[in-house]
Amino acid sequence: MPLWIGPMNAHLNGHKELTSHNEIVTVKPKGEVYIPLSNGNNAAVEVLVKEGDKVKVGTLLAKRSVPFVVPIYSSVSGTVGVVKSMMHAVMRPCDHLVIVSDGKFEKAQSFSPIDYTSATRDELVDFIMNSGLMGCGGAGFPTYIKYKNPVNIHTLIINAVECEPYITADYRTMKEFLDDLIYGTKALLKASTAKEAIIAIKKNKVEVCTKIQALLANEPQIKLFMTPDKYPMGWERTLVYEFTHKRYDKLPSEIGVIVNNATTAIALAQSLKYGSAIDEKIITFSGDGLKHPVNVKVPYGTTVKEIVEAIGGYSAEDVLVIAGGPMMGKTIPTDNFVITSYSNAITILKTTPQEAIPCMRCGRCNDTCPAGLLPVRINNAEAVADLDLIVKLAADQCIECGMCSYICPSRIDVTEGVRRAKRALMLRKK
Ligand code: SF4
Ligand code: SF4
Known part of the structure; x- marks a missing residue:
């Protein structure tokens, strides 16, 4: 473990104005969607449907049990196709289950809604596991793991910092579903056994901060924590240090903290209220390589190619397609890969080839x-x-x-x- 955390003094040009003021656009896939059966690691998965089966939005398609339980639900209604290998956003090929959409988006009741206030903590954690909720910050770690056996947890941090340039999906999602943010935070607080929760957000998000503060007037266990506009303030380790002034080795639970993304809390609230599996995602499509940068709401399993076409196409012939933001994302040599249930951004940049020169040892x-x-x-x-x-x-x-x-x-x-x-x-x- 490094002995110190480096300086947090980088204010980057966020380019967030490209998408932060625009309404979210809904994109519905027209033909096939491709449901990833793993995170690109081809972990063992039990497929519970067969070719030709009819499915609805929210039908359980498959389940992974090792090393974690991950149920996989359909994001469209239609007919089950074959399993095929495709590039995954982690830049590795993996198996995807093809579902041919019937264009109706008919919904199944995936499970019974529950009231988190009357559910026991164990019931709540089981619900989170069965909902297939993954950390929506981009890492794709099953959410229930953090809550399974909490030991001496005192604080839940809901991370709404979204520090990486171009990405505004969390901001727009919060703007639209602030009540669900509070509801999901309270449910996660109960699951965590912590005494308090904080919602961490950049202080320049004035309008959302004011609204959250008003909603928290009667919620003494939840506080707003406003952070500077620095990069990478949303990195878990930095954020935990900013709030607690403590460091940890591997996981924040070592110092009594659990961290989850704000959109994870929102997705959980909606699953609890409606008994629905996670089937769609709000995701930022931005960068100068797009004609119309925008946040889109889209069933997961839809290809980047189809979404780009639906929102107006590329602005140049040669573009870089990055799964994620420009700092932490991965450049993918194709747009024929799909949005996952935990994707947060696709950044498309015009390519401007620049030759590197030898290191000048500036440090x-x-x-x-x-x-x-x-x-x-x-x-x-x-x-x-x-x-x-x-x-x-x-x-x-x-x-x-x-x-x-x-x-x-x-x-x-x-x-x-x-x-x-x-x-x-x-x-x-x-
Ligand atoms: S990518 Fe970031 S964390 Fe990694 S070495 Fe470079 S500056 Fe440090
Ligand atoms: S020392 Fe300076 S020139 Fe060399 S790699 Fe680091 S930043 Fe680049």
């Missing part, structure tokens, strides 16, 4: 790394395959925030070098 990447690492030294160690030095330099602690590449005056993709170093460490462990 800016080291000074800026929020994880307190020495990215240029990790790059050098990776270049000569010095795995012992890579371990010593704690490359595994890199959160892939992209700051070292962003700041580099030589235009070196320093982050990619650190990623390669991390991959080399993982290969050695195997």
Whole structure:
């Protein structure tokens, strides 16, 4: 573990105005959707339907049980097709179940709604598990895991910071469903056993902050925590430190904290109220590579290609398609991959090829790394395959925030070098 957290003094040009003022646009897939059966790791999955079966929105299609329970629901009504391998947003091919939409979006009652106030904590955690809720911040970790066996948890942090440039999906979702944000926070608070919850949000979101504050007038257990507009303030480790002034090694639960994204709380509230599985996602499509950047509400399993066509297409012939934001996202060499239930953004940028020049040893990447690492030294160690030095330099602690590449005056993709170093460490462990 690095001894310190690096400086949080980077105010980036957010480009958030491209989408933050526009209404959310609903996109419905016209033909097939492709439901990912894993997170790109091809974990064992039990498919519960067969080719030709009729399904509705919310029909249980498949279930993974190892290492975590993950039920997988249909996002459209229609007919089950074949299983096919496609690129996943994590940049690995994996199996997807084809569902041919009938265009009706007929809904199944996936489970009975429950009132979290009268449900026991165990019933609530079981509900979260069976709903298939995944952390909506982009990581895709099953939500129930954090609540299964909470030990000495004192604070639940609802992360509404959304610090990465271009992304405004959480902001727009919160604006639309503020009551559900509070409802879901209260349900998660009960599941967490914590005494208090805080909703963390950037202080420049004045309108939403004011509305949340009004809604919290009679909720003494929940407080609003306004953070500076810095990057990467929404990184879990930074946010927890900003609030508690404490550090942890692997998980915030080590210091009595659970963190969940604001849209996870909203999705849970809607599942609890309506007994519906997670079947659609509000996601930011932004960047100068699009004619009309906008937040879209779309059934998961819809391809990026279809969504881009529906919102007006690309603004240039050569574009970079990034699953996620420009700092932490992954560049995918195709738009034929799908939105998952935990995707938060697709960033499309015009390509502006720029040659890198040799490192000028300015040290800016080291000074800026929020994880307190020495990215240029990790790059050098990776270049000569010095795995012992890579371990010593704690490359595994890199959160892939992209700051070292962003700041580099030589235009070196320093982050990619650190990623390669991390991959080399993982290969050695195997
Ligand atoms: S991407 Fe670069 S700046 Fe960000 S944590 Fe990793 S090494 Fe540090
Ligand atoms: S910021 Fe770029 S030029 Fe400066 S030390 Fe790091 S890699 Fe070298």
